[in-house]
Amino acid sequence: MATLDRINSLSPAEFSALFGKVYEHSGWIAERAFGRRPFASETxxxxxxxxxxxxxxxxEQLALLNAHPELAGREAQAGTLTDASKNEQRLAGLGALDDAQRAELGALNRRYLEQFGFPFIICARLNSREAIFGSLRARLTNAPEHEMQNALAQVGQIAQLRLxxxxxDA
Amino acid sequence: MATLDRINSLSPAEFSALFGKVYEHSGWIAERAFGRRPFASETxxxxxxxxxxxxxxxxEQLALLNAHPELAGREAQAGTLTDASKNEQRLAGLGALDDAQRAELGALNRRYLEQFGFPFIICARLNSREAIFGSLRARLTNAPEHEMQNALAQVGQIAQLRLxxxxxDA
Structure with a gap:
């Protein structure tokens, strides 16, 4: 367990190394948060x-959304997922899709990306495989400006668990 | 638009009167947040x-979840919803359900409550009526300990829009 004292004494580079991965490929978030030290609690x-x-x-928020991989998509098949994403998708059972499920998820992902301009994001560790498919279908019916807020909320949940x-572990 | 200066000069009672309804029937949250004045920004x-x-x-988090009404349920029919909830449910088209839809939503709501111990909560303003039904069915397949986190994230989205x-308006 990292103590708060230790966290509060990290250099900017050390802080970024430790917390830069809380938000997928978006180290700028930890860089900005650094200025708010000292932290009185983990909250x-x-x-x-x-x-x-x-x-x-x-x-910047749109860029954050677009820094996320397609669920069980290109990056997963190419082996280029971040360690955190790989683990999250595996825990949700997305590593064990059969061909039909993979094709269906691929088609839904493409439709979502075309419709909203960012990939479908859901906190895979807090949702069953069935809930992921169901939520994706459900969220396709939302208005674009609303769906961006829903996606950001999911990013927040992912970040909370990663933190x-x-x-x-630290 | 309420200026930050004005907000930062409110008494505890005034602050609670203004922000106590951000979280449904849970004024204790604004009371605790009051101690963090002065606020340098709306964020x-x-x-x-x-x-x-x-x-x-x-x-306390479980109590917060249970302070929420059933969607298009008892409170809506009895006319005892808070103004904010009434408006949110109306905007999502939940005031215009036909009898079959109302019965289906009621059955799903009951199943959800029995399964998790708190009512189904979703940010109605950020979801279409179809997305609300689909998300409810999807989230019924989640593990209880995960679903509590999903519900809290929705509460956070509701609160953000109310704030x-x-x-x-202030």
Whole structure:
């Protein structure tokens, strides 16, 4: 367990190395959160990271969404997922799709991306495989401006679980 | 638009009167967030409220979930919804269900409550009526400990939109 004292004494580079992966391919979030030290609790650290997302511009938020891989998609098949994403998708049973399921998910993912301009994002560790398919179909019926908020909320849940892992292991 | 200066100068009672309804029937959240004044931005106020939820005990978080009404359920029919909930459910088209849809939603709501111990919660303003039905069916397949986190994330989205309304109107 990383102590708060230790976290509060990290250099900017060390802080980024430790927390830069909380948000997928988006190290700028940890960089901005660093300025909010010292953190009085783990919750304060979580809020500092989430606050950097909330205070970001709409363009930066869209870039954050687009930094996420397609679920059980290209990156998974090419072996280029981040370790965190690989583990999350495996836990949700997305590594064990049969060909028909993989094709269906691929088609739904493409439709979602075309419709909204960013990939379908869901916190895979908090949803069953069935819930992931069902939520994807459901969210396809949402308005684009609303769906961006739904996607960001899922990013927040993913980040929260990743942060807990990092704090436990560090 | 409420200025930050004005918000930062509110008494505890005034602050609670203004922000106590951000979280459904859960004024304790605004009471705890009050201690984090002064707020340097609207984002800081949002984080202070959300931080009180995150720092709450599991029992308090469960009580927060259970402070929410059944979607298009008893409270809606009895006319006892909070103004915010009534408006949110109306915008999602839940006020215009036909008898079959109402019966189906009621059955799904009951199943969800029995399975998880708290009512199904979704940010109605960010989801179409179809997405609400689909998400409810999907989330019924989740593990209870995961679903509590999903419900809390929805509560956070509801709160964020309510806070923006209050800041705009105040």
């Amino acid at each position: 304060e650290l979580l809020l500092a990271l989430w606050g950097a997302v909330q205070a970001a511009s709409a363009r 807990l892992d990092i704090l436990r | 800081e106020l949002l984080l202070a409220l959300w931080g009180a939820v995150q720092a709450a005990s599991a029992r 923006l309304d209050i800041l705009r």
